Amino acid sequence: MTGKRRTESTPWYLVVPGVVAIAFLGLPLLGLLLIAPWGDLLPELTSEEALQALRLSLITSLSATGLALVVGVPLAVLMSRTRWFAGPWVRALVTLPLVLPPVVGGVALLAAFGRNGIAGGPLYELAGVQLPFTTLAVVIAEAFVAMPFLVITVDGALRSADRRLEQAAATLGASRWTVFRRVTLPLIAPSIAAGAVLAWARALGEFGATLTFAGSFPGVTRTLPLAIYAALDVQRSQAIALSLVLVIVSAVILVSLRGQFLAGMRR
């Protein structure tokens, strides 16, 4: 990146494993593009099951992102500004869904929000509400795995933001709320956007936790990844067409985030 000199001083025998790595990452993508039913793409994507899955994925992933924003941004603020929330336990809890196998997340969600769960039990007995295997369960599963991306991104931005700008605002007579609304929030807005996009991408691709906690019911809980998995044996071309949609979305996210990160660095 920073010129040819560095490359030249690198041992040549690293080239072989390097190329293997590129092939390893690139071949599956190439394979997908090669077997894609380019001629039937439109009919495959506009079939009822495909449209249903697309619509459901869009609704649930956006809802999950919204949920993550509403509770995740305040949590990030508390983590970066108060001692208790900055503690190792909160940090570990926030980071856990990142490394936890999604299927385990799904089992844990069942344990919490299932009919016999610690929160789901009372919820069912008092309000008659049953969460598992509903569209809401999809949103919860997606938010569970996606929120860490948002919280960690925003927390990082808040930590690197110049606190003295907030002090400057206070000396100008701004209340804490005004400082937050007119200084802190605008300053971290690019990071909130980046975190939200990351969280949305994670929610859109969520599979394991959703399948475990919400099942795979067409039109109710069968999101894009679940629809791809379900179609793989019976309607391979549809599975590939839907996969292409997710590839394109991922590529767009990658490009948009790259711009975002660069903008963040320039500041």
Place this chain on the structure above:
Amino acid sequence: MNGLSARIDVSRGDFRLHVDIVAAAGRITAVLGPNGSGKTTLLHTLAGLQPVDAGRIEISGRVLDDPAESVFVPAEHRRTGLVFQDFLLFPHLSVQANVEFGPRSLGLPEPARRATEWLDRLDVADLAERRPSALSGGQAQRVALARALAADPDMLLLDEPMAALDASTRVEVRRELRRHLREFTGPTLLVTHDPLDALVLADDVVVLESGRVSQSGTTDDVGRRPATSYVATLMGANLLHAIAVDGLATCTDGTTVAIPDRALRGEVIVVIRPEAIVLHRTPPEGSARNVWPVRVVDVETHLDRSLVQVAGPPDLAVAVTAASTRDLGLAPGMQLWASAKALDLDAYPRSD
């Protein structure tokens, strides 16, 4: 009293700031001290960003901080205009919106008109629509000052106002700043490590050394009678009061000094740093336009450096290396020539 009176005792780790400071309304008080002397802590306690452990801060009879009375007025209710060293303009807001921020937060009437008025008074009205990132250092400083003043403060605090500026623009900016600060009617406290700021901008000086006040008084008094060696070296710059015409300043003692700024007219202070003066045994021939015959009065050597007092006119303090002191054989009573390039001098208008 009318102004600021502060008794501050605050500790942070091993460091303790323990000072008594008064700053009169309508006067500019410089707090002069090296890095780590407690200047920033002082500003933070005055602005309400940090409470004192003991003591009392009072401005024109209003108590801002007094642990004994359980009084602590937080920053947002203090009405202290703090101009930060690197100005800290809000990067996401235009210049206009930056200056409107204070009046809006305080609910002052007509914030937009107030902001425009202050931008106008500080001659930066034409920058109103710009973002802070598109401002030069001098412009940003004026906008920061406008922002602080637009919030109608009871006291003005400036943290190292020159530190973030290019050396090339400092003389000009300092001159302008002096004019603008003069218009403020409350007490102004200016924190700096540069004695020039104190000499040119301030009426009074408080010298801070490792958390304590080592000397305070009017700028002239402290400059003439330094109480510690730190003050002596710090305030060692030579000040000549003079009348300037066409790049030539005539001092009260009759000496003439060539100064770099030909446009400057009327009463001026010429500042000559001791390092800018060269001593010669024979009359120097060269480009230096200022050459005076002088007599050595005193030589004081610290480590590798000597401070030589010479009698002229003008009377000057000259810094030379210990090696030159030996080579020239400097001793009291010696007749020498002192020279200084006009470009190495600074001149500031005296008129307030």
